Amino acid sequence: MKFFIDTANLDQIKEAQDLGILDGVTTNPSLMAKEGIKGDANVKQHYIDICNVVDGDVSAEVISTDFDGIIKEGEALAALHDQIVVKVPMIKDGVKAIKYFSQKGIRTNCTLIFSAGQALLAAKAGATYISPFLGRLDDISTDGLNLIAEIRTIFDNYLFETEILAASIRHPMHIIECASIGADVMTGPLSAITALLNHPLTDIGLEKFLADHKKNQ
Numbered sequence: 001m002k003f004f005i006d007t008a009n010l011d012q013i014k015e016a017q018d019l020g021i022l023d024g025v026t027t028n029p030s031l032m033a034k035e036g037i038k039g040d041a042n043v044k045q046h047y048i049d050i051c052n053v054v055d056g057d058v059s060a061e062v063i064s065t066d067f068d069g070i071i072k073e074g075e076a077l078a079a080l081h082d083q084i085v086v087k088v089p090m091i092k093d094g095v096k097a098i099k100y101f102s103q104k105g106i107r108t109n110c111t112l113i114f115s116a117g118q119a120l121l122a123a124k125a126g127a128t129y130i131s132p133f134l135g136r137l138d139d140i141s142t143d144g145l146n147l148i149a150e151i152r153t154i155f156d157n158y159l160f161e162t163e164i165l166a167a168s169i170r171h172p173m174h175i176i177e178c179a180s181i182g183a184d185v186m187t188g189p190l191s192a193i194t195a196l197l198n199h200p201l202t203d204i205g206l207e208k209f210l211a212d213h214k215k216n217q
Contacts (some may be wrong), residue, residue, distance in 0.1 A: 001179045004165070004187035008035045008046065012190045013053050019194075024056035026109070026131075026167070027186040028087070029063060044080055047141050051081040059129075061087035065098070066179045070088050070097040080108045085109050085128060090118045095125045102126025109165065119151045123162040129185065134178070135168030144168075152182040 002023035002162040005016045016022040027050070037046050047060045049089040052073060058081070062073040070093060074086040078101075085107045088094045098108045102125065109129040110122035110213075114137060122130045134144035151164055170187025172195040178186050 001187040006187040008032045026059040028061045038078040051083045056083045058083050059085045059087040098125040116150045123160040129163045129165040129168040131165045133168040135170040149181045
């Protein structure tokens with residue numbers, strides 16, 4: 001499973017990169033705004049800065065919702081850096097744009113996926129990634145993990161190369177469960193990723209080893 005971090009915070013991205021397990025980054029306008037990054041030029045520069053920190057794919061989201069606008073923005077984003085993946089919403093013009101981008105060799109991430117049908121359309125159009133929003137489905141008492149399992153079955157049935165990017169990850173068990181059912185990628189906050197490091201028995205064991213070592217000095 002690939003590990004992406006969902007943030008625009010460079011310090012958190014660097015921390016995840018230094019951990020040695022980071023495969024990429026996902027961002028969106030809300031995350032950019034959270035970091036106080038405003039204005040088209042500043043946002044584009046920030047995408048480049050992120051690409052200079054990580055080795056893998058960096059999803060950069062378009063704002064437009066019409067075909068021509070998505071194409072114009074997407075081509076401009078893709079031109080920023082080889083690592084950029086254009087993040088496109090799951091709407092009619094978004095699917096059309098994904099097909100256009102796939103024919104032009106521009107990689108895409110179809111975002112705001114909430115059904116297997118949406119995932120199927122995005123894969124048919126040639127999306128590089130599809131992003132089912134696991135946490136947001138859980139928020140409305142719907143089984144997000146079941147959706148990912150359903151998409152996995154469909155993609156395996158027809159040998160789609162589109163990768164399932166489990167998004168809106170909230171906690172470490174989401175990561176483990178997504179890995180168990182075959183999601184190709186997870187994206188979530190640094191806190192969910194680093195929480196995988198923790199186990200009380202590890203802490204107890206390390207404390208005992210260090211105490212025994214100290215006795216032998």
